Amino acid sequence: MLSKEEKFQLLNDIVENPEFKTTKTFNKLLTYLVESTINDVKIKEYSIAQEVFEKDPDFNPAEDSSVRVYISNLRKKLENYYNDIGKDSKYQIVIPKGKYEVEFQNAKHSERSTNYVKIGYKHLITYLSLAVIIVILSVLLLKSHFYVAAGEQSIKESKIWSDILTSENQVEVVVGDDLFFLEEPIVKDTTLENINDNEIIVRRHYVNTNEEFEIYKENHKYNDRIIKNRLTYTFFSLISVTSLPSISLLFDSRDDFHLQYSSNLHVNEILKNNIVFIGSFRTLYSLEQVLSDGKIKFKVRYAKSTIDVFDNDSTYHFEVVGEPDLEHVDYCLVRKIPGPNDNKIILFLSFSEAAMDAAISSMSDLEGLEKIEKLFESRYNEMPEYFDIIFKSSGFERTAFKTSIAYFDKIEPDSISLWGN
Numbered sequence: 001m002l003s004k005e006e007k008f009q010l011l012n013d014i015v016e017n018p019e020f021k022t023t024k025t026f027n028k029l030l031t032y033l034v035e036s037t038i039n040d041v042k043i044k045e046y047s048i049a050q051e052v053f054e055k056d057p058d059f060n061p062a063e064d065s066s067v068r069v070y071i072s073n074l075r076k077k078l079e080n081y082y083n084d085i086g087k088d089s090k091y092q093i094v095i096p097k098g099k100y101e102v103e104f105q106n107a108k109h110s111e112r113s114t115n116y117v118k119i120g121y122k123h124l125i126t127y128l129s130l131a132v133i134i135v136i137l138s139v140l141l142l143k144s145h146f147y148v149a150a151g152e153q154s155i156k157e158s159k160i161w162s163d164i165l166t167s168e169n170q171v172e173v174v175v176g177d178d179l180f181f182l183e184e185p186i187v188k189d190t191t192l193e194n195i196n197d198n199e200i201i202v203r204r205h206y207v208n209t210n211e212e213f214e215i216y217k218e219n220h221k222y223n224d225r226i227i228k229n230r231l232t233y234t235f236f237s238l239i240s241v242t243s244l245p246s247i248s249l250l251f252d253s254r255d256d257f258h259l260q261y262s263s264n265l266h267v268n269e270i271l272k273n274n275i276v277f278i279g280s281f282r283t284l285y286s287l288e289q290v291l292s293d294g295k296i297k298f299k300v301r302y303a304k305s306t307i308d309v310f311d312n313d314s315t316y317h318f319e320v321v322g323e324p325d326l327e328h329v330d331y332c333l334v335r336k337i338p339g340p341n342d343n344k345i346i347l348f349l350s351f352s353e354a355a356m357d358a359a360i361s362s363m364s365d366l367e368g369l370e371k372i373e374k375l376f377e378s379r380y381n382e383m384p385e386y387f388d389i390i391f392k393s394s395g396f397e398r399t400a401f402k403t404s405i406a407y408f409d410k411i412e413p414d415s416i417s418l419w420g421n
Contacts, residue, residue: 002104007104008038010034010091010092010093010104011030011031011093013086014078014081015027015030015031017085020077020081023326024326025053025070025326025396026070026073026074028052029048029052029070029071029074030074030078032051032052033048033100033101036101043100043101044100045061045068046059046061048071048100049061049064049066053066053067053070064401065401066396069401071095071100073397075095075097078092078093078094082107091104091105092104092105092107154366155250158366158369158373159383160369160372160373160383161250163344163385164274164276164344165250165251167274169272169273169274169343170258170273171251171257171258171273171274172258172260172265172273172274172275173247173248173257173259173260173276173278174260174261174262174265174275174276174277174278174287175240175259175260175262175278176236176237176240176261176262176280176283176284177234177235177236177240177261177262177263178203178208178234178235178236178237178280178282178283179203179207179208179209179213179230179263180201180202180203180230181201181207181213181228181229181230182199182201182202182228182229183202183226183227183228184199184225184226185200185225185226200225208282208284208285209285209288210230213230234263237353238352239278239280239350239351240278240280240283242353242356242357243348243353243356243357243360244278246360246361246364247276250364258273262277262279262283262284262287263283265285265286265287266286270286270340270345271339271340271341272343273339273343274339274343274344275345275346277345277347277348277349278348278360279349280300280350280351281298281305281333281351287345287347290335294310295309295310295311295388296310296335296388297309300351304319304320305351306318306320307331307333307390309388309409311409318331318390320351320352324353324354324397324398326396327394328354328396329393329394330350330351330354330355330392330393330395331350331351331390331392331393331406332350332355332356332358332359332390332393333350333388333389333390334348334349334363334387334389334391335347335387335388336385336386336387336411337386338385338386338413348363352398353398354399354400355391355393355400357399357400358391358393358395358400358403359389359393359403361403372389372405375408376408379408384411385413386411386412387408387409387410387411388407388408388411389405390406390407390408391403391404391405391406392405
């Protein structure tokens with residue numbers, strides 16, 4: 001039987017671990033659960049919301065599931081901890097499913113794994129991740145056949161997608177990729193066996209186009225390093241890829257569906273194809289002209305990114321709050337405009353994957369599309385062909401819990417003169 005001091009020591013071992021120490025919310029939540037359990041205090045969802053998350057007194061667990069989500073994620077983090085760093089602990093703090101009070105279990109009785117855990121949990125995740133992705137994608141592909149059979153006709157009738165889905169133009173789904181390049185120090189590290197090991201792969205938040213890369217090279221040509229060249233292969237962030245299956249399902253029945261990445265997108269493709277772009281604001285490349293009308297301005301900064309909308313005499317300011325791995329508020333801009341040759345261009349632009357996933361879920365779901373159309377109809381008596389929508393998402397650990405439309409407006413085709421005609 002553990003004493004109170006021993007139980008608190010178990011807690012201290014966890015919260016002082018770097019993985020927990022940097023996540024203040026989980027740290028606070030676990031401390032509250034352990035202290036309440038040790039002191040025989042009845043723990044309820046409402047009390048957690050008040051004491052840990054400082055929710056309003058009118059907090060309603062039936063409408064807000066954030067406490068349950070946090071508990072579920074905390075349970076997983078504890079399991080990860082005891083499968084890796086804390087694998088030698090004689091006792092473990094466990095949150096049984098369906099309960100908030102913790103249990104202090106002998107590690108021998110709570111052991112769920114066999115010898116393979118000794119390779120390290122993180123290594124195991126690395127080995128399994130690819131297999132899991134393949135399984136998920138396979139399931140999505142199987143679901144797509146049902147989706148097409150049950151809902152394709154309704155999606156085609158949506159005023160938001162109908163002109164793209166039924167168009168004779170090829171559909172080009174463009175995935176935003178970041179620009180990376182090589183740098184090499186002038187003074188070489190001679191301890192390295194291979195001189196090429198001196199090369200460094202670099203990503204600069206202010207270098208996002210070929211033109212910006214050339215400027216960067218020019219400005220740093222006399223420094224202590226050599227700016228070599230762009231990488232011949234590319235990198236994708238989670239913003240670009242996590243929502244790709246949902247968009248792909250919309251075009252499952254089209255034989256001309258084509259996948260492209262933004263740094264490789266040619267002007268002639270923009271001129272003739274229907275373009276659906278998914279990515280961060282910094283990965284537009286040649287598509288950046290789609291925002292050159294000046295109505296939408298954005299800044300990409302770590303945890304301080306913003307969108308400003310200049311709408312006639314009004315200005316709207318939207319600022320990202322928090323960090324993607326913690327509690328945060330994020331935004332996704334969806335803009336649809338006419339292309340230069342009777343083609344259509346629709347952009348999904350965000351700062352992290354939470355808002356992107358939320359926006360694409362709304363835009364690829366029948367119920368979500370109906371809500372959007374009704375919103376426009378309430379203001380304009382119709383669903384316009386071209387529009388701007390800014391989705392706001394509130395969430396945690398790159399997952400959106402609550403999504404709403406923070407701004408919407410129609411775009412008059414005559415106001416778009418981005419193509420020099």
